[in-house]
Amino acid sequence: MTPRYLELVCPAGTPAALRTAVEAGADTVYCGFRDETNARNYPGLNFDREEMAEGIRFAHAHGRHVLVAINTFPRPGQVALWHRAIDDAAALGANAVILADIGLLDYASGHHPGLRLHLSVQAAASNTLSLAFYRERFGIRRAVLPRVLTVKEIGALVERMGVEAEVFAFGSLGTMTEGRCILSSYLTGRSPSSDGVCAPAEHVSLSEEDGEMVMRLGPLTMNRFGRDEPAGYPTPCKARLVARGIPSYLFDEPVGLNMIELLPELKAAGVTALKIEGRQRSRAYVAQVVRAFRATLDALDRDGRAPRIDLSAIAEGSKETLGAYRKGWR
Amino acid sequence: MTTGIPAPLHLMRAGLRMLPAPALRLVLRRISASLPRNHPDLVRRLVRVAPGRYLFEPTDLTQRFLLCIGDGGVILTLAAPGEAADAAMRGKLAMLIDLLEGRLDSDTALFARDIIIVGDMNRAVAFRNILDGETINLVGDFLARFGPLAPPLGRAAARLHRRVDAARRRLVGVRDRVHRAAHHGHDPNEDLARTGAQIDDLRHRVGQLERRVRRAPETT
Amino acid sequence: MLTLGPLMLNWEAARRRDFYARIADEAPVGCVHLGEVVCSKRAPFTDRDLPAIAERLRAGGKEVVISTMALVTSKAEMRAVEEMLEAGFLVEANDVSCVHVLAGRPHAIGPLVNVFNEGTLAYLARMGAIRVAPPPEVGIDGLGVFARAEPGVEIEATVFGRLTLSVAARCYHARAYGLHRDNCQFVCAREADGMPVETLDGEAFVVVNGTQTMSHGYAAAIADLPRLREGGVRRFRLMPQDVDMVRIARLFDDALGGRTGTDEAMAQLRAACGEVPFVEGYAHGRPGREWRGQDRLPDRLLH
Structure with a gap:
């Protein structure tokens, strides 16, 4: 069997990043509206309606696709904002919307039967039954798989899931099950599920104390980094914590996921698309990561192998991991 | 990330070290005045989304710089000792410039401990994200406003930039054809094989041109 | 009505049996949840004495509901759900895969399924959900919106005990003991009320319970009961902790029945919970770890 084309799905936090991603060789770009309907609701980021229309026009002119992430969970009594986002994404010609909430999937499949639906990683569907739920009831065409499966498990799942599989290839990964972690709102009142932010910037503070960089989230200390020790995000799941009297990275170290060396295996496993995380990061990041993955994918297609490109410098904690894609992570 | 300091930055740093404060203030005032002309959208969005006072503290210089964003627009000045600000960014001049000009990802710089941002993180993040939406050329602007070296340097750089852009556009064009094929259900592998060599050739040429751009100031 | 939620902690079999025997005989709760929610490795042990405990509770006049795993990972776990349905239990889904299996039959939805709004609630109600206990982030106002939107669904609020803040495939309890989940030696059984986790500066952060993190303090929503009721909430859930749960149940029952005032009930609750802080x-709609209640804990415990 000829391995299928691996679609490279790239982040765009701004219109400039969208253009950068297209120029660097993204097949598909994903982005969100400038409000809490998307899971990267950070200040100064994202697209207003006009910018989204322009971004979609630009990508389509280059033959690329745009996915609109509407992947948070509407708050009680406020679903209208999310419905409007779905209506607008459909009207602007988005190639698909990325959804997580059951109510929104119900709305989108009922009101926009022609709109392609992707299941967000925020829905954390990691087995055939939950995927069957979303496929049979809402007709999802693709699911972004949670970052907790090994390559072998992904292969087994792809055979039975009945929709396209998109997996994370690069970026910061949380160790908690996506969409089911409220540690951020426990400390700050705002979380990825409802507000689209983890460790919101207004609750983060950095300071220098005796050569250490101290990182706080809300009222609590998340980490103290030594003079030249690489740092990570102030997210609770990357905090240095004390259990049984021993300080450690109890949940996960500040490392970035990079499975560029597993691309041949993922391709063989029948994965449809690779997702690069990082809508909160800058154009420079987008350009560098997308170019590296583009070059590797092209080389694999041509020669069946690719030279290793080092991206560790831009990874969280300046360090890379294969995460759960290799057994032993759990 | 940034390996070695390019020559224009050397010039800029030397300029910053040598210029007496009044002359420096004049240069900064001129840069401030040129911003709304050269980057009207950027200035409008900064004023709307990220108003505030931002301090830039190059660790390899004695001066500190204050960027005030407000109803008066965007104004860059020398910071007085003990100047109050909403957020402050600290790091080597080269790092700060790379950040401001969009070449370096600030998260990357933070992870590597090349910079630290203190104060109101919400404003700092908003500022960073808005700034990332547009390309500005602080070093060029600075050099253009003092020194006889500026014109020839600027012309040489502009020429090379144009050639890099043209080559990159051709590369994107080839890529577009591959994507059209992929998205329309053709066998993209076939297409890829056909265009692979072409892409390699173009990438090689873009790489050569980019290396020349980096070396440009020394060679002119 | 008061409900006793599923036991999230890993207590040894004898303790579990004694605990539920006392609940069956003495606690004024109408409904008790059984079943392993946290860890598939614990499930064989929990399942072994489940029928006997369920029988004991039913003999004591309690309704028994089976809560399912938060992360369903194997076919065997789904088969176990089917068996419970055949045995006539009402099943509470804690994962969407389980919702898929329960659809078309009356069932309950637990706090680990993302029911954040009335759209999702309406859909689940159409599929047969008759009771829904939303996640902690849905506050008092949100529960009111739910109750008004779907009068046919009983809305349940968690009013006592630790709140689950995250689930994961990785076991943090094992990690803290330098072990791997595959060879965990069931170290999670060593802490009857979860393993406290602090920041580098000694501030209380969370409690780890196997693969889950939980609030460092207990929910203690005595003062909120009237507002919850006015909003249409009909069921009140108590989560089993390492305290005298019969006493806790009586205390909430008395508060709900108007036999004790809020201040008195709060003081009694404070006395029943040792030094564990409260969160509300x-x-x-505020950061989950905050507590502005009137029990006046010393500051060091409020961190």
Whole structure:
């Protein structure tokens, strides 16, 4: 069997990043509206309606696709904002919307039967039954798989899931099950599920104390980094914590996921698309990561192998991991 | 990330070290005045989304710089000792410039401990994200406003930039054809094989041109 | 009505049996949840004495509901759900895969399924959900919206005990003991009320319970009961902790029945919970770890 084309799905936090991603060789770009309907609701980021229309026009002119992430969970009594986002994404010609909430999937499949639906990683569907739920009831065409499966498990799942599989290839990964972690709102009142932010910037503070960089989230200390020790995000799941009297990275170290060396295996496993995380990061990041993955994918297609490109410098904690894609992570 | 300091930055740093404060203030005032002309959208969005006072503290210089964003627009000045600000960014001049000009990802710089941002993180993040939406050329602007070296340097750089852009556009064009094929259900592998060599050739040429751009100031 | 939620902690079999025997005989709760929610490795042990405990509770006049795993990972776990349905139990889904299996039959939805709004609630109600206990982030106002939107669904609020803040495939309890989940030696059984986790500066952060993190303090929503009721909430859930749960149940029952005032009930609750802090932020749309209640704990415990 000829391995299928691996679609490279790239982040765009701004219109400039969208253009950068297209120029660097993204097949598909994903982005969100400038409000809490998307899971990267950070200040100064994202697209207003006009910018989204322009971004979609630009990508389509280059033959690329745009996915609109509407992947948070509407708050009680406020679903209208999310419905409007779905209506607008459909009207602007988005190639698909990325959804997580059951109510929104119900709305989108009922009101926009022609709109392609992707299941967000925020829905954390990691087995055939939950995927069957979303496929049979809402007709999802693709699911972004949670970052907790090994390559072998992904292969087994792809055979039975009945929709396209998109997996994370690069970026910061949380160790908690996506969409089911409220540690951020426990400390700050705002979380990825409802507000689209983890460790919101207004609750983060950095300071220098005796050569250490101290990182706080809300009222609590998340980490103290030594003079030249690489740092990570102030997210609770990357905090240095004390259990049984021993300080450690109890949940996960500040490392970035990079499975560029597993691309041949993922391709063989029948994965449809690779997702690069990082809508909160800058154009420079987008350009560098997308170019590296583009070059590797092209080389694999041509020669069946690719030279290793080092991206560790831009990874969280300046360090890379294969995460759960290799057994032993759990 | 940034390996070695390019020559224009050397010039800029030397300029910053040598210029007496009044002359420096004049240069900064001129840069401030040129911003709304050269980057009207950027200035409008900064004023709307990220108003505030931002301090830039190059660790390899004695001066500190204050960027005030407000109803008066965007104004860059020398910071007085003990100047109050909403957020402050600290790091080597080269790092700060790379950040401001969009070449370096600030998260990357933070992870590597090349910079630290203190104060109101919400404003700092908003500022960073808005700034990332547009390309500005602080070093060029600075050099253009003092020194006889500026014109020839600027012309040489502009020429090379144009050639890099043209080559990159051709590369994107080839890529577009591959994507059209992929998205329309053709066998993209076939297409890829056909265009692979072409892409390699173009990438090689873009790489050569980019290396020349980096070396440009020394060679002119 | 008061409900006793599923036991999230890993207590040894004898303790579990004694605990539920006392609940069956003495606690004024109408409904008790059984079943392993946290860890597939614990499930064989929990399942072994489940029928006997369920029988004991039913003999004591309690309704028994089976809560399912938060992360369903194997076919065997789904088969176990089917068996419970055949045995006539009402099943509470804690994962969407389980919702898929239960659809078309009356069932309950637990706090680990993302029911954040009335759209999702309406859909689940159409599929047969008759009771829904939303996640902690849905505060008092949100529960009111739910109750008004779907009068046919009983809305349940968690009013006592630790709140689950995250689930994961990785076991943090094992990690803290330098072990791997595959060879965990069931170290999670060593802490009857979860393993406290602090920041580098000694501030209380969370409690780890196997693969889950939980609030460092207990929800203690005595003062919120009237507002919850006015909003249409009909069921009140108590989560089993390492305290005298019969006493806790009586205390909430008396507060609900108007036999004790809020201040008196709060003082009694404070006395029953040793030094464990309380949290209430989520109920009021604030950071979940906050507590502004009137029990006046010393400051060091409020951190």
